Amino acid sequence: MIWCWALEKEKKCFVFVFRWKTKNKCLGPKKPENRTGPNGFGFCRFSVYKKTEPARTDIFGFGLGLTNFQARPDPSPALQKIASSGGPVIMLSSFLCLFLILIALILIKIFLTQWWTPTRLQKLMARQGIKGPCYRLVHGNTKEILNMKNEAISRPKSLTHDLFPLVQPHYQSWVKKYGKVFLQWYGTEPQLVIFEPELCKEILNNKDRVYMQQDPQGFVKKLLGNGLGTAEGEHWSKLRKIANHAFHGESLKNMIPDMIASAEKMLQRWKNHEGKEIEVYQEFRLLTSDVISRTAFGSSYLEGKKIFDMLTKLSSLLFRNSYRVRLPGISFSKQVMRLKQTRLRNSILEIVKQREKKPLAEKEDNFGSDFIGLLLNAHHDVDDRSKISVDDVIDQCRAFYFAGQETTNGLLAWTVLLPALHPDWQGEARKEVLQIFGKQNPNPDGIAKLKTMSMIINESLRLYPPVIQFVRKTGREVRLGKFVLPANLQLVIPNVAFHHDPQIWGPEAQLFKPERFSEGVAKATKDNMAAFLPFGMGPRICVGFNFATTETKIALSMILQRYTFTLSPGYVHSPFQFLTVRPQHGIQVMLH
Numbered sequence: 067m068i069w070c071w072a073l074e075k076e077k078k079c080f081v082f083v084f085r086w087k088t089k090n091k092c093l094g095p096k097k098p099e100n101r102t103g104p105n106g107f108g109f110c111r112f113s114v115y116k117k118t119e120p121a122r123t124d125i126f127g128f129g130l131g132l133t134n135f136q137a138r139p140d141p142s143p144a145l146q147k148i149a150s151s152g153g154p155v156i157m158l159s160s161f162l163c164l165f166l167i168l169i170a171l172i173l174i175k176i177f178l179t180q181w182w183t184p185t186r187l188q189k190l191m192a193r194q195g196i197k198g199p200c201y202r203l204v205h206g207n208t209k210e211i212l213n214m215k216n217e218a219i220s221r222p223k224s225l226t227h228d229l230f231p232l233v234q235p236h237y238q239s240w241v242k243k244y245g246k247v248f249l250q251w252y253g254t255e256p257q258l259v260i261f262e263p264e265l266c267k268e269i270l271n272n273k274d275r276v277y278m279q280q281d282p283q284g285f286v287k288k289l290l291g292n293g294l295g296t297a298e299g300e301h302w303s304k305l306r307k308i309a310n311h312a313f314h315g316e317s318l319k320n321m322i323p324d325m326i327a328s329a330e331k332m333l334q335r336w337k338n339h340e341g342k343e344i345e346v347y348q349e350f351r352l353l354t355s356d357v358i359s360r361t362a363f364g365s366s367y368l369e370g371k372k373i374f375d376m377l378t379k380l381s382s383l384l385f386r387n388s389y390r391v392r393l394p395g396i397s398f399s400k401q402v403m404r405l406k407q408t409r410l411r412n413s414i415l416e417i418v419k420q421r422e423k424k425p426l427a428e429k430e431d432n433f434g435s436d437f438i439g440l441l442l443n444a445h446h447d448v449d450d451r452s453k454i455s456v457d458d459v460i461d462q463c464r465a466f467y468f469a470g471q472e473t474t475n476g477l478l479a480w481t482v483l484l485p486a487l488h489p490d491w492q493g494e495a496r497k498e499v500l501q502i503f504g505k506q507n508p509n510p511d512g513i514a515k516l517k518t519m520s521m522i523i524n525e526s527l528r529l530y531p532p533v534i535q536f537v538r539k540t541g542r543e544v545r546l547g548k549f550v551l552p553a554n555l556q557l558v559i560p561n562v563a564f565h566h567d568p569q570i571w572g573p574e575a576q577l578f579k580p581e582r583f584s585e586g587v588a589k590a591t592k593d594n595m596a597a598f599l600p601f602g603m604g605p606r607i608c609v610g611f612n613f614a615t616t617e618t619k620i621a622l623s624m625i626l627q628r629y630t631f632t633l634s635p636g637y638v639h640s641p642f643q644f645l646t647v648r649p650q651h652g653i654q655v656m657l658h
């Protein structure tokens with residue numbers, strides 16, 4: 067059977083020729099001549115001989131690329147006849163045919179992704195003793211998860227620190243029902259949730275390099291780009307090296323004056339609230355934005371403000387839609403997202419360009435030792451192995467704004483709430499600060515000596531970890547403990563569950579007891595390394611953890627030097643997860 071499509075230019079009509087091969091004889095060229103036209107579609111040249119016609123009929127082309135077709139210079143009478151008689155009807159029916167084939171293919175794909183593959187995987191897992199909530203078409207378990215989360219948010223809460231049932235009520239319910247390793251469905255995406263600390267440790271340490279970062283979903287990818295948090299392999303090593311250099315040792319020490327300047331700016335505002343109530347979550351949002359903007363990007367908050375506004379809007383759009391499962395091809399607010407993306411990129415490029423205009427002092431290619439400077443130095447590196455692209459520079463900036471601000475904002479806010487509730491610990495911390503710094507601003511040596519404050523910060527990170535789970539993906543089929551896991555399976559590590567587990571932390575696991583960390587983190591987690599993972603572990607451990615704790619220590623020291631604070635009677639305790647763990651109604655304290 068030969069299907070050909072020809073354009074009779076002279077007549078301005080399309081003709082679809084359909085003949086049984088038995089009635090036609092195919093003449094040379096034997097091998098169809100493949101060409102690509104201006105639209106990129108391939109087309110072939112067939113020579114068809116129709117027995118009933120004396121003249122040879124040359125018909126050009128096949129398939130989709132109508133605009134590629136060239137009219138036959140001299141259309142045969144046979145072709146003209148077809149064109150003038152049944153041409154349009156045949157064409158319509160052929161379109162219908164193609165349409166039906168397309169629909170059938172789509173239906174097969176939907177059947178495979180929506181039913182066949184999930185059902186097969188569920189059976190495969192069940193054979194290994196892994197159970198879980200039943201897969202439901204299109205949504206998987208996302209509707210149940212969302213309902214449970216909404217119910218937990220709307221429930222009246224007492225002032226306890228039992229965070230796990232508030233932020234992950236579905237895990238709390240399913241781990242009891244299905245055991246410590248269970249399968250849940252994020253739409254059609256299977257996720258293995260693992261409550262076994264030993265297995266989690268193995269995944270995070272990733273000795274055999276089989277556990278990869280999860281493929282960010284479309285919009286997370288757009289939000290973060292291919293930054294450090296999502297990169298893999300060589301590309302990740304290159305970016306990680308730059309980031310390690312930027313946020314440790316001397317580089318970090320050099321950032322301390324900027325952190326102090328930002329805290330002073332905040333405390334200046336606080337003077338208007340003396341003897342009154344102040345909402346600290348928003349205050350710390352301004353502080354952390356200012357700090358990351360000054361220290362990492364050498365620009366002031368005002369320059370970075372545009373970026374923060376856009377990132378905040380983008381991230382809330384993203385989060386609001388994260389549990390809404392979309393049918394293929396249907397996406398939410400695509401235009402809005404695209405617009406914000408472009409603006410975001412342009413704003414970051416603007417900061418980059420300004421810096422490129424004025425390389426620092428002695429060397430033409432020295433763009434500074436802050437984060438953006440280091441990135442630009444790498445961008446201009448002559449060695450291809452260290453060189454990064456301008457898109458890498460932009461992606462890194464976005465990743466750091468995003469990873470560094472929200473998380474530290476949360477840490478600071480919860481770290482003020484807890485001493486506000488526990489004046490004895492607040493008093494201890496103040497005593498220590500005054501002993502070390504007196505009324506002076508914090509300095510690097512003194513910061514390293516803040517033992518009581520470190521205990522408070524660690525206990526705050528245990529009770530209210532800003533990041534409550536990590537996700538990885540199996541790069542190939544792999545054995546994990548007694549399980550054999552297929553490739554491309556998402557693995558979820560719910561660190562917040564370990565932080566609140568009475569089997570690990572004792573019957574008072576939900577109480578604020580900084581003394582747990584009196585001999586440092588290592589001692590507290592001696593029997594179980596995975597018991598305390600606010601910054602993750604293994605090669606992908608948070609690159610900014612020293613940065614975040616230093617910033618927190620500086621801000622808290624400077625607050626303690628000036629004020630005592632108690633919880634405001636207006637405070638309503640409602641921690642919930644919105645990307646990070648945050649207070650739903652803010653944290654109001656009285657400044658004395």
Ligand code: HEM
Nearest residue numbers: 295469470473474477533536600601602606608609610614
């Ligand atoms: C209290 C504050 C912070 C917390 C709780 C936190 C938590 C985390 C966690 C848990 C991870 C590991 C995620 C995983 O294994 O999948 C991580 C990675 C990361 N964090 Fe943080 N972070 C904080 C502050 C910061 C800051 C201030 C920065 C940068 C300025 C930063 C930048 C990053 C980056 C770039 C990664 C990815 C590292 C990689 O994949 O190699 N974080 N963070």
